[in-house]
Amino acid sequence: MESVSGISKEISSDDVEKAFAEDWFTVVYQPQFSLSRDTGFTGAEAFVRLKHPEHGLMIPGAFLPMVDSMHKMRELTERVVALVANDWIALSEQGTDINVAINVDRSLLHIDGFGKALGKTLKQHKVPRQKITLEFTGLLEPDFLSETVRKSLMELHLKGFCISLDGFSVAESSQSLPDDVVIDEIKLDRDLVKSLLTKERCKDAMRSAMHNANRFSMRVVAVGIEDEETADFLARNGCDRGQGYYFGTPEEFSTLRDTYVEGADERHSGAERANILIVEDDVQYLNLLNESLSDNYNVRTTDCLRGAREALQDFSPDIVIIDLNLPDGRGVDLSGSGELGDNVSTIFISGAKEFASRLEAYEAGGMDFIEKPFSIRELMAKIRQMATYQLRSRDMSDRNKESQQMVMRSLQQTAYYGDIVQFFKNILVCTDEEQLSREFFRFSAGKGLRTAIEFRSKNTVSSYDQDMGVCSPTEVNIFEVLKEKGRLYEFAQRMMVNDDHVSFLVKNVPVDSVEKGELRDYVAVLVEALEARYREILRQRIVNEATEVMQELVQQLLSLVNVDSGEKKELLDDYSMELKMSFHVLQLTLEQENYLTDIIEKMLNHNEAAEKSTVEISNTVEYILKQMATDLAELEVKAPAAEEESAGGSTVELF
Known part of the structure; x- marks a missing residue:
C-alpha cells in the first residue's frame, strides 16, 4: 500500500516547477466494481499524487493549491489524462477493458480549447471513445452553468469523454437536471452513501439519482462504500457501480493490475x-x-x-x-x-x-x-x-425462477380471498418502497400476473419491475404518461392502475372475460391498500427527518448553553472580585460596602437561577425528544411470528 504524507508539509513554487520539469507526478487507482454481478471489476478512479524527493508521496491537498495559484491546473490535468491513457493501453493489451475516472477542476471549463487539447491526448494514445470519465463537482450551480460551460461539456463529450456529475448530495437531489447539459454519470457523494441506511433524506436523494438515471440513460456510481449491507442496498435499488474501502483502497498501477486484472482476459473476454x-x-x-x-x-x-x-x-x-x-x-x-x-x-x-x-x-x-x-x-x-440491464436480468434469472416457483406453490394452497387478506397483513410491516414492491410482486406471481410498480413522493420517484428488478426506460415513460389517466386505464393486453402516490402496470391482462372482470375487481382494492401504507411510510419519514434535525439542534443548543453559562459566570465572578478588592481604594463606609456587596450577591444569585432555568428547559427538550424516539420505536409494526402448521402440515384457510 502506498505511503502518503499529509497536507502539513509545505511545498514551494520552485517544487512545483521541478515537479513539472522532472515528472514528479504520478497516479494511483481505486477500483470500481459492478454491483450487478460477482466478477464485477469494471473500472477505477485515478487520483494524482506528487512524489517529492524529501516529503515522499503527497496527496492533492498538499500541492494543488500551489499548482492552482501558479495557473498550472490545466497543464496538470492534461498530464494526468496522458498518464491514465498510458495505463489504460497497458491494461487493454492484457485483455482488460475498463472505464477510468479523473476528477477535474470545474474552472477549466471556462478555458477555450481545453476540450480540444484533452481530445488530442485520447487520439494520440488511441484510447476508444467513452473509456475515460471526467468528473466535475458543482456543475448544477446556477451561477456556474453558463453557456460557455455547456459548450465546453459538449466539446469534451464529442471528443470521446464521459461526463460525470460528481458529489451528488442531498442538496443536489432537489435540483433539476437540465436537458441541454451533457451528463453521462451521476456519482453519489461519500457523506450521502455513509448515511444511506440511517437517514431517510439520504435514501430519497439516492432514489432521485436513480430516477434521473433512468430518465436520461445515465450510469450511477456510489463512492465511499464501506460495508456489504450498503453495497447490497445500492445494488437492489439499481446502482450500477460501487467504489470504496469495501472493494479496495487507492493503489499504484502495478498493484491494481496484479490484484484485479489477474485473469481479466477471461472475465472481460470478447464473449462479453x-x-x-x-x-x-x-x-x-x-x-x-x-x-x-x-x-x-x-x-x-x-x-x-x-x-x-x-x-x-x-x-x-x-x-x-x-x-x-x-x-x-x-x-x-x-x-x-x-x-x-x-x-x-x-x-x-x-x-x-x-x-x-x-x-x-x-x-x-x-x-x-x-x-x-x-x-x-x-x-x-x-x-x-441496456447491457447493464441484461447483466442484471441474467444474474437474477435463476434466483427468480426458484423463488417464483416457491411462491407459486405456496399461494396455490391459499384461498382467493385469503391471498388478499394476507397481502394486506404483509404490507403492514413494510417500511420502504422496496419491501412494498416485493410483497406486491409476490402476490402478482401467485395470480400469474407480470407487473411493474411506481411510487411517487414529493421529491423522488421509485420504480420496480417484477422480472428484471428495475424498470426499463420505456416503462418509466409509460408510468409518466399514464399516471393521470384515471384509476384504471387499459390498452391492448395491459392495464395501468393509478392512485395519488402509487401506480402499477399489469402486463398480461387475461383474455378470458371472467378472469379479466375478477382482475378489475381486486386491483382497485390493491392500489388503495398500497396507497394507504405508502402514505403512512411517507408520514413516518417526515417524522424521522424532523426528529433527526431536532436532535441535532438540541445538541447544538446544549453546547451553546454550557459554553455561554461558563463564560458569564466567570465574567461575573471577576467583576465581583475586582469590585470588592477596590473598596479600600474608594474609601467607602462600612454601610456603603455592605450595600454594594448585597447588590453583587443578588446579581450572582439571579444569574445562577436564570442559568438553572435555561439548563432545565434544555434538559426538558432533550427528554421530550428521547421520549418521542422511544414512543416511535414502540409504535413500529413488528413482523408477525411464523404461524404454527396444523397437524397435517397445511396452512389454515381463512375462508
Whole structure:
C-alpha cells in the first residue's frame, strides 16, 4: 500500500516547477466494481499524487493549491489524462477493458480549447471513445452553468469523454437536471452513501439519482462504500457501480493490475462484448450507427426485415436496434413475432413522434424508443444501460425462477380471498418502497400476473419491475404518461392502475372475460391498500427527518448553553472580585460596602437561577425528544411470528 504524507508539509513554487520539469507526478487507482454481478471489476478512479524527493508521496491537498495559484491546473490535468491513457493501453493489451475516472477542476471549463487539447491526448494514445470519465463537482450551480460551460461539456463529450456529475448530495437531489447539459454519470457523494441506511433524506436523494438515471440513460456510481449491507442496498435499488474501502483502497498501477486484472482476459473476454443487430434502411443512419458502436460491440447490419431474418440464422444478438418502418415490413413484426428470442433487448428508432407509436413499440416488446433525428450520445448511453440491464436480468434469472416457483406453490394452497387478506397483513410491516414492491410482486406471481410498480413522493420517484428488478426506460415513460389517466386505464393486453402516490402496470391482462372482470375487481382494492401504507411510510419519514434535525439542534443548543453559562459566570465572578478588592481604594463606609456587596450577591444569585432555568428547559427538550424516539420505536409494526402448521402440515384457510 502506498505511503502518503499529509497536507502539513509545505511545498514551494520552485517544487512545483521541478515537479513539472522532472515528472514528479504520478497516479494511483481505486477500483470500481459492478454491483450487478460477482466478477464485477469494471473500472477505477485515478487520483494524482506528487512524489517529492524529501516529503515522499503527497496527496492533492498538499500541492494543488500551489499548482492552482501558479495557473498550472490545466497543464496538470492534461498530464494526468496522458498518464491514465498510458495505463489504460497497458491494461487493454492484457485483455482488460475498463472505464477510468479523473476528477477535474470545474474552472477549466471556462478555458477555450481545453476540450480540444484533452481530445488530442485520447487520439494520440488511441484510447476508444467513452473509456475515460471526467468528473466535475458543482456543475448544477446556477451561477456556474453558463453557456460557455455547456459548450465546453459538449466539446469534451464529442471528443470521446464521459461526463460525470460528481458529489451528488442531498442538496443536489432537489435540483433539476437540465436537458441541454451533457451528463453521462451521476456519482453519489461519500457523506450521502455513509448515511444511506440511517437517514431517510439520504435514501430519497439516492432514489432521485436513480430516477434521473433512468430518465436520461445515465450510469450511477456510489463512492465511499464501506460495508456489504450498503453495497447490497445500492445494488437492489439499481446502482450500477460501487467504489470504496469495501472493494479496495487507492493503489499504484502495478498493484491494481496484479490484484484485479489477474485473469481479466477471461472475465472481460470478447464473449462479453454484446452482439448488436442494426436494422435500418437509411444508409446514413446505418453507417453512423455501425461506426459508433463497432469499437465496443460485435455489430451486424442490414437494411430490411429479410436481411435481419437471414442474420438471425448465424448471429445471436443481445440488442437489436430496428427502424419502426422498413421497405419490406415493420420492425414490430420482427420483434413481436418471437423470432428474436426471449433474452433480446430491442430499441426502436423512428421519425414518428406520436405517442401511439411508442405504445406500439412497447407492446411489441421494445425496451426503448428513440426519435429521429437522435443524438448518438443518447443512443450510446441507452446501449450501455441496456447491457447493464441484461447483466442484471441474467444474474437474477435463476434466483427468480426458484423463488417464483416457491411462491407459486405456496399461494396455490391459499384461498382467493385469503391471498388478499394476507397481502394486506404483509404490507403492514413494510417500511420502504422496496419491501412494498416485493410483497406486491409476490402476490402478482401467485395470480400469474407480470407487473411493474411506481411510487411517487414529493421529491423522488421509485420504480420496480417484477422480472428484471428495475424498470426499463420505456416503462418509466409509460408510468409518466399514464399516471393521470384515471384509476384504471387499459390498452391492448395491459392495464395501468393509478392512485395519488402509487401506480402499477399489469402486463398480461387475461383474455378470458371472467378472469379479466375478477382482475378489475381486486386491483382497485390493491392500489388503495398500497396507497394507504405508502402514505403512512411517507408520514413516518417526515417524522424521522424532523426528529433527526431536532436532535441535532438540541445538541447544538446544549453546547451553546454550557459554553455561554461558563463564560458569564466567570465574567461575573471577576467583576465581583475586582469590585470588592477596590473598596479600600474608594474609601467607602462600612454601610456603603455592605450595600454594594448585597447588590453583587443578588446579581450572582439571579444569574445562577436564570442559568438553572435555561439548563432545565434544555434538559426538558432533550427528554421530550428521547421520549418521542422511544414512543416511535414502540409504535413500529413488528413482523408477525411464523404461524404454527396444523397437524397435517397445511396452512389454515381463512375462508
